[in-house]
Amino acid sequence: MLELRDFSCERDNRLLFAGLHASFAAGEIWHIEGPNGVGKTSLLRQLTGISREFGGELLWQGRPIGECRYDFACALLYIGHQPGIKTALTARENLMAYCPESTSAQIEQALTDIGLYGFEDVGCYRLSAGQLRRVALARLALSTQPLWILDEPFTALDTQAVAALEQRFVAHAAAGGCVIITTHQKPSIDALKVLALGDYQPEVRFV
Numbered sequence: 658m659l660e661l662r663d664f665s666c667e668r669d670n671r672l673l674f675a676g677l678h679a680s681f682a683a684g685e686i687w688h689i690e691g692p693n694g695v696g697k698t699s700l701l702r703q704l705t706g707i708s709r710e711f712g713g714e715l716l717w718q719g720r721p722i723g724e725c726r727y728d729f730a731c732a733l734l735y736i737g738h739q740p741g742i743k744t745a746l747t748a749r750e751n752l753m754a755y756c757p758e759s760t761s762a763q764i765e766q767a768l769t770d771i772g773l774y775g776f777e778d779v780g781c782y783r784l785s786a787g788q789l790r791r792v793a794l795a796r797l798a799l800s801t802q803p804l805w806i807l808d809e810p811f812t813a814l815d816t817q818a819v820a821a822l823e824q825r826f827v828a829h830a831a832a833g834g835c836v837i838i839t840t841h842q843k844p845s846i847d848a849l850k851v852l853a854l855g856d857y858q859p860e861v862r863f864v
């Protein structure tokens with residue numbers, strides 16, 4: 658789906674990474690790995706098109722991203738490190754805003770599946786950090802986009818929710834999707850692909 662060729666990132670005249678080659682294909686789950694400040698979020702922002710400053714090439718289905726931004730945007734679901742939830746609204750209202758094409762029954766089911774039964778109509782300002790993260794992640798159940806890019810999706814989740822989320826990634830990949838995440842926890846996912854960012858020596862390995 659998405660390909661990097663000789664990719665690099667510079668911030669404030671500091672080279673974070675360079676010479677990165679990677680190909681994110683249908684059916685794959687990728688973990689972008691590395692210590693604090695190495696450039697994981699910066700890379701995700703480049704991959705999503707939020708940041709257009711990069712060296713090298715970024716291709717979507719074989720085409721330079723600059724030539725197919727609309728197609729790419731339609732195929733992408735990005736959830737950043739901040740949950741992106743409007744706290745003045747309820748969980749249900751947030752999902753209705755994010756997924757206007759979903760039916761009320763689908764939204765109800767997504768909220769139940771993610772463990773928010775009974776909290777659907779509570780103002781999000783009254784939810785815990787983990788519940789807020791669940792509201793954001795409920796979008797995954799309603800997503801029709803093949804490419805998911807998620808920055809630290811496990812943050813604030815309990816162990817049961819982490820396991821359920823990993824299963825959702827596996828199901829999405831099995832259905833032909835592609836998932837790219839950052840996390841400081843090691844995911845328990847078979848055939849996980851790892852892109853490790855390090856000082857000037859990016860390394861791609863498979864586990």
Ligand SMILES: Nc1ncnc2c1ncn2[C@@H]1O[C@H](COP(=O)(O)OP(=O)(O)OP(=O)(O)O)[C@@H](O)[C@H]1O
Pocket residue numbers: 668669673691692693694695696697698699700
């Ligand atoms: N808006 C910004 N302007 C300038 N430099 C920035 C900006 N945001 C981040 N940086 C710098 O870019 C570097 C990489 O930041 P980034 O957030 O991509 O790292 P990260 O690997 O995701 O870190 P963490 O694991 O702590 O989330 C850091 O040194 C940071 O200071």
